[in-house]
Amino acid sequence: MASDAMNSVNEILRLNLGEVKLVLQKLAGVNPTPTIALNESVELLCKHLSVSFCSIVGFTDHCTSYVLLAAYGNGASDIEKMPVMRGSQWSSAKLLEQPACLHYRVTSPEQAAQLPPDFQALYTNGQLRSFLSIPIATDHEVLGALTIGKEDSEGFEVDWWEPMLGCLSMGLLVSLRNEQTQHLCQLMKALDSSSDYVML
Known part of the structure; x- marks a missing residue:
């Protein structure tokens, strides 16, 4: 079964190789400043x-x-109100518990109530009904998460999405590994922890 699944993934990527190349080329052409990129x-x-x-x-x-x-x-403006997230309840923490990706398909308010709080905000304010997150990682470390969402609850049911997004995440590694990005993460975390956050 594992062999069949791998063959299926390889076939999906082979058929979409041109698409992957095109997007990776575009990602390579973004601004060299990592935060802008x-x-x-x-x-x-x-x-x-x-x-x-x-x-x-x-x-x-x-x-x-x-x-x-x-x-x-x-919902981007709503998610920006929670720039620093800590604890096991957030989608990024849930992603780390999964073997490959984090996928939610929401068809009822009861299911929405089980979403991580950041996805709940996107469900309520962005009308998103399906979510897919994958790790942005090297062989040795996980640097972050790439998340996409759709208004259609069936948005990511096709097997194409997870391997495609995994390939595209490789185009983000340079920006995430950059020292400027790492310093920004530490600064935002420090500001979020500070009682003088508003003053800063």
Whole structure:
């Protein structure tokens, strides 16, 4: 069964190789400044993949703090109100518990109530009904998460999505590994912890 699944994934990627190359080329052409590049990347991915939402989260403190680095689409302004997330209830923490990806399909208010709080905000304010998150990672470490969302609850039922998004996440590694991005994550985490946050 595992062999059949791998063959299926390989076939999906083979058929969509041209599409993967095109998007990776576009990601390679974004602004060289990493923080700007990440914002350009979420907009590019959102539009090219025809999804309603896209975000990139950076992980810090051995994957116990999650910093929103870029968001675009439905509900982006709402998710930006929670730039630093800590604890096991958030989608990034849930993703780390999964073997490959985090996928939610919401068809009722009862299911929505079980969503991580960041996805609940996107469900309520962005009218998103399906979510797919994958880790942005090297062989040795997980640097962050790439999330996309759609208004259609069946948005990510096709096997194409998870391997495709995994390939595209490779185009984000350079920006996430950059020292400027790492410093930004630490700064945002420190500001969020400070009682003088408003003053800063």
